[in-house]
Amino acid sequence: MGKYNFSAIRVRQTALQAQIAGKIPYTPVWTDIIRDIPPSQILVRSQPQQHQLVRQRVKTVPGESKPRTVFEVQEKRLKPKKASRMFLPVEIKYEEDQLRKEFFQDHPWELARPRILVEKTGKDFSQYDWSRIQQPGKRLDGESVVQRQLWLLNNVPDITKSAAYDIARQEFYRLRLQEDIERRVAAEEAEATGATFGPSALEWGMKFENEQFEAWKEWAKAEAQGLANRTSANALAAGISELPGTEDNAEAEEDRIAEPA
Structure with a gap:
């Protein structure tokens, strides 16, 4: 049937025919297993399941005295894919990816x-408590802000993403200033x-910049001197050619040469 190859599906039938024809001395032991559990007959490949983004929030529900944890499922907008990318593994995304x-x-x-x-054990994250942004054994960096913001979103009732971001950034700036x-x-x-x-990075930079500036000054002086010399030489040549009587002297010299001896 065209491009379809059914050799794998008909492997039991091929083995039995080969045994009947005498090509193999005995029936393979797996023929009964293939008979009981035949291979799949479905030739159409289904697309991989799309994973939804689940967010945890703590919200105040009307009629209840205490806020409760709510899990929100964010529906993904399915984009049309090329035929060559249709069966690639599904991209897995987490909420902190956008925050990062x-x-x-x-x-x-x-x-x-x-x-x-x-990491020491590969599970250092299990020892962190993001109820505060500074963690023992971990340097303060951008990931601290992301995890702190995510903790605020997951545990503070009715907080918005921008408010959690402002709180995490304020704590981050304060600790950076302290450092x-x-x-x-x-x-x-x-x-x-x-x-x-030793010299700081700024001092090293100023030193290299001054060296380049001095080298450029020497080059500029040489170029200016060369330009001045060329200009004066051109002006001198033009002045000599325009001296009075120069053409008459040239004509007299030509006449003297042309006279017979």
């Missing part, structure tokens, strides 16, 4: 900070006790 994207769009330089990706102050105080204390530090 928004944070690093607002703070792109946080991606330039070094991060430690190696900067501690770093400056530690450097001042070290200098007071005799420590010496």
Whole structure:
């Protein structure tokens, strides 16, 4: 039937015919199993199931004294796929993916900070309590803001995403400012006790910039001097060719050469 290959479905029938024809001395042991549990006859492949995004929220329900946890299912808008991508594995998304994207769009330089990706047990997250943004054994970074915002959304009644984002950012900025102050105080204390530090990154940058500027000045002087020399040479050549009597002297010299000896 065209491009369809039914060899796998007819494997038992082929083995029995081969045994009858004498090509194999005995019937394979798996023929009875194939008879009891035949292979699938469905040739149409179904598309993979789409996973829905489930969000946890704590909301105040009218008529109840205490807020309760509500699970919301966000329906995905199915986009038409190309035939070559129709049966690819379904992309799995989590709620914090969007929160992480928004944070690093607002703070792109946080991606330039070094991060430690190696974990001790592979389950370090189980020891974190995101009721506060600072965790023991974990550096403060953008992921702390994302997890703190997600914890607020999952546990604070009737809080919006923007409000949780503002709370997490405020705590993040306060701790970052505290880290900067501690770093400056530690450097001042070290200098007071005799420590010496090399040039800072800004000082190194200014040094390289000054070196390039001085090199450019020398190049500019040489170019200006060369341009001035060329200009004066062109002006001198033009002035000599325009001296009075130059053409008459040239004609007289030509006549003297043309006279017979």
